[in-house]
Amino acid sequence: MQLDYLGRLALLGQIYPLFSFRVPAGFPSPAQDHLEQEISLDELLDLRAPHTYLVRVVGDSMIQAGIFEGDLLVVDRSQQARSGDVVIVALNAEPMVKRLVRENGQLVLRSENPAYSPRYVLEGDELQVWGVVRFSVHCHDHA
């Protein structure tokens, strides 16, 4: 597994320009010319956008997509859902998180767990796509 180091994180909602070094009496810091803005998770996840909502996951139907009970989903309401997207939908008024797939012109809501069978969207069904799941946040603490 390869990991990319992204840099330090800023506090939520606050981005500090880095001019915090005092003018040194001795040698200037060699890093001073290379300071960049701190990274913000808010910006990365687009959390402050008016179309972004956080949703809490209940149940285990999406575990093979890496989405577990209690995870936070970052949902974008403005995005048009495409085949293959993980989405929040209301199927006949029941909200659920599923993978939306178009197979031979047929819409299917797939769970990512072999214990659950796919749900084909049929003629009498009412499907409302609520938003597209763009990120999920999982806590790796163990009790």
Place this chain on the structure above:
Amino acid sequence: MWFVSVCTAMTTHEPVFALIDCNSFYASCERVFRPDLLRTPIVVLSNNDGCVIARSADAKPFVKMGEPYFQIRQRLRQHGIVAFSSNYALYGDMSQRVMTVIEGLVPALEVYSIDEAFAELTGLPFAGMETLGRRLRAEVLRCTGIPTGVGIANTKTLAKLANHAAKRWQRQTGGVVDILDPVKRDKLLKVIEVSEVWGVGRRLTAHLRAMNINTAWDLAQADVWTLRKQFSVVLEKTARELRGTPCLELEEVAPPRQEICCSRMFGKRLHELPEIREAVATYAARACEKLRSQRSLCKKVRVSIRTGMFNPVEAKYAKGVICELPYPTDDTRLISKALTDGLVHVFRTGYAYSKAEVMLLDLRQRGEFTDDLFATTQPASAEKVMQVLDAINSKWGRGTLRPGGVPAAPGWAMRRELLSPSYTTRLDQLWAVS
């Protein structure tokens, strides 16, 4: 020459305003996270679950605005209407989302209330106005799930009227009405009752009817000097605006309020001074937050209490008192002390109190007050303490740091038994989906 030509080019743009108004806003907010209620009529109740303050369109035939909840319970059940306590955390957040979406699409915006905003579209191509209106509506719906109506016209009063038409003839208009065309505008004015005109209330309507002014068109045609003499300059402006002459501008920055009020019903009747003192201290703390957020100071405060006014078997009592502060201040401690001292003056034992009200009066901006050169001013240390108080509460949540007289979970807190979760503002109450 060059300068002159630029000026004419700019002034040839006729002003254009849009009013964007959310449909049954509170009920629509509740529906966003309850797809199961898409076709269920909804009402939202006032603080303390007292009376109906909002209805979804499909609840309107069955419930009137202001009806007391306890009287209509049976009727709600009978028609399958779902009631909610008002969830201002949710409505406030959804309102902000709606306004942010609109702001991104228009040159200038005036947020007029929690669920409506005026946009200035002056200078944009006339022919594209209705398309822009539809785009605004579609974007707000897509990003927030809140349906809106859009009215477009040359003046704010006409935009408001166009918006009314967009709602009334929702199906025919698709929720967008553009009356920039004078022919269309006059046609609409002739079918709209004068009572539907912005700023024309029930009493004014009665007066106007007596003068044979029945429709918006009649008001637009009325003699403006007569209107000014007999009523007010405000109504004169309204009439001019209905004719298409703009008299009202977009107010992008709300002027600071002249007085601040915090008043709430108690969750139950209170009889003893200490409990009421807690409530007054709590309302005082909230009012002071509002005061500081608009950077004003106050010199006078008023506290009042009252019993229930409608129950025939209850003894009735209501009294208030104004207290003068030593200097213009925004210090919660000082203001709270003045108010709770005032409370002792108006409190009488033997009554069942239902409500307390706190008002901050005689507000001024810093540096505005100079009628006595040697008058004492608020010490700098008080400013510091209040800054820290506000900083802590803004970071950790309202009420984290509070004066000792303000309880965390008061026994008199308002009843909100039908409250939905704060889906968008509390991590522990997020929408849960399986």
